[in-house]
Amino acid sequence: MNPQEEHPTVSIFREFLQIRTDHPTPDYESSTKFLVKKAEEYGIQYEVYRETGLPIVIMKIEGEDQTLKSVLLNSHVDVVPAVTESWKVNPFAATKDEKGDIYARGTQDMKCVCIQFLEVAHRIAKSGKKLKRNLYLTFVPDEEIGGTGKGMEIFVYTEKFKQLNVGLCLDEGLASPTEDFTVFYGERAPWWVHITAVGNAGHGSRFIEGTAVEKLMRTVNKMLAFRQEQSEKLHKCDHECGKKLGDVTSLNLTVLKAGIPQDHSNNYSYNVVPTQAEAGFDIRIPPTVNLEEFLQQLKDWTAEEGLSFKFASYIDKNEMTKLDSDNKWWENFKASAKALDINLVTEIFPAATDSRFIRNLGIPAFGFSPINNTPILLHDHNEFLNEKVFIRGIDIFMGIIPNLVNME
Ligand SMILES: CSCC[C@H](NC(C)=O)C(=O)O
Ligand SMILES: [Zn+2]
């Protein structure tokens, strides 16, 4: 290839980035059409599964032994919205600068991995050599809005998923700003809690007792005190004991509502004590925390009369993938990394991915995006990935995935 020419897989990546799969109205029909066309071109078996209500593209490279558990490469095709005014380029144009940095929403999260997985399948199919196990690729919708409803949460309970007979799943990780690569073996449980307080009304000039806001504030303050404890645990300990964000419980007050609107012009009735006040928290709980005990903690925080809560996101089970010598997949993965001379760092993913639905079925899953020496820019403005890092990622996957699929 002429050094001036763009690597063909980079061109495919840039084309895929231009497909508008951003929320709130992801164009899944176009991404499906794109992937199907590639599968046809590469001679890879595929089907478009629509039973969950949105298209899931499933590709298969048949292995020698159908009785063995398969390897699943799962990626989501949707991306979060981009605030165009805050970007230095159009976030859906996949502009490449003189350094080879490609700017677009989804460069890191996770259209890079979609195309890397596709290229790995392409190379395996092209080689004509059969691997031991079945290799599947799934391209799923709606991960960015939780994977619930029509996404992975539903798909993993279908007969179709069962038929895939998955033994190991690879899914997204995060970019690493250093030379090392990060592998995620679990993630924190995302609990989104909406607390409502009701209390007494009255004139704003009086000392009204038992107001909704007062009750809510007491709870909010208890929860923020817990937040402070956890933050100190992370920050005070950072250098001494190497705690990472994924090892502590984070809690953010992300919704706060009270007050009686007066009209439609942002005015409030400042002299009316409102009877209702609400707070929403984004809580992320490490898999080492007992979720039943944490639920009890939440009940204790909201025990005062007039307070209630409901979940906007909740899981009562949060399995990790064990990284011990009994996990042959992990041993195999590590051996490949060693042969590639890359250094792996293992962590708990601080946010949520579709892997949680896989791990909760008891299936091991690794979150791994082969991106190093790159700032973590998922969901951020000016998200980018360098083309060389992207291409090296395919070689890294080629050094890992066939070994996993060939595992005895
Ligand atoms: C409750 S599911 C939400 C999923 C989203 N995932 C990422 C990677 O940002 C999150 O963690 O907020
Ligand atoms: Zn993602």
Ligand SMILES: [Zn+2]
């Ligand atoms: Zn994301």
